[in-house]
Amino acid sequence: MAKKTDKTAPKTEQRMVHEKRVHPRRTLRSQVIFEDESGEGFIYFYSTDISIGGLFLESDIPLKMGTRVFLSFSLRDDSAPIRAIGRVVRVERETADSMTVVGMGVQFSDLQEAAQKLIEDYVSPASA
Numbered sequence: 001m002a003k004k005t006d007k008t009a010p011k012t013e014q015r016m017v018h019e020k021r022v023h024p025r026r027t028l029r030s031q032v033i034f035e036d037e038s039g040e041g042f043i044y045f046y047s048t049d050i051s052i053g054g055l056f057l058e059s060d061i062p063l064k065m066g067t068r069v070f071l072s073f074s075l076r077d078d079s080a081p082i083r084a085i086g087r088v089v090r091v092e093r094e095t096a097d098s099m100t101v102v103g104m105g106v107q108f109s110d111l112q113e114a115a116q117k118l119i120e121d122y123v124s125p126a127s128a
Contacts, residue, residue, distance in 0.1 A: 023051035026123040028075065032057055035070040035083075045103075047073060052119050054086060054107040062091045062104040069106060075122045082118060085110035 028050040034043040045057040055073075063069070067088045072081045090105030111119075 023053040024123050024125075025049045025051040028055065028073075028122075030073050030075070032071055032073040033081075035072055048101055048103070050075075050119060051123055052108075052116060054089070054105060056090075056101070056103055056105050058101060058103040060102060062093070062102070063088045065089065065091060068109075071106065075118060079118075082115045083112075084108050084115060 026049060028047045030047050032045045032047050032055070034045065045059050048056045048058055050056075065088055069086050069088065071084045071086055074081050086106040086108045088104050089107040092101060092103055092105075094102050
């Protein structure tokens with residue numbers, strides 16, 4: 001059964017009612033390159049946050065739900081890029097609510113163990 005949102009509650013409380021995230025997140029403002037299967041970059045987005053399960057990308061033109069994507073991004077300016085395969089699992093479109101970030105949530109579907117460890121360390125409260 002879906003939870004109801006109290007329309008009189010502040011926006012942050014309303015969002016918490018709908019929270020479905022399983023993994024802790026951390027802000028990540030990084031350029032994310034969408035690549036084709038051969039590794040050629042062809043679309044650039046910016047991330048807003050990341051977890052071990054995926055990341056959120058700002059985009060005026062979100063991809064369709066279920067789209068498979070090949071990503072390349074760095075957690076820090078001086079670190080090597082992480083390559084991952086993911087799938088678009090959430091699309092946020094512009095609404096009257098100016099608090100909404102327009103973009104898409106990408107869930108990692110293929111992430112090497114070393115990359116997973118780097119992301120775990122990055123989102124860990126000890127590294128924040």
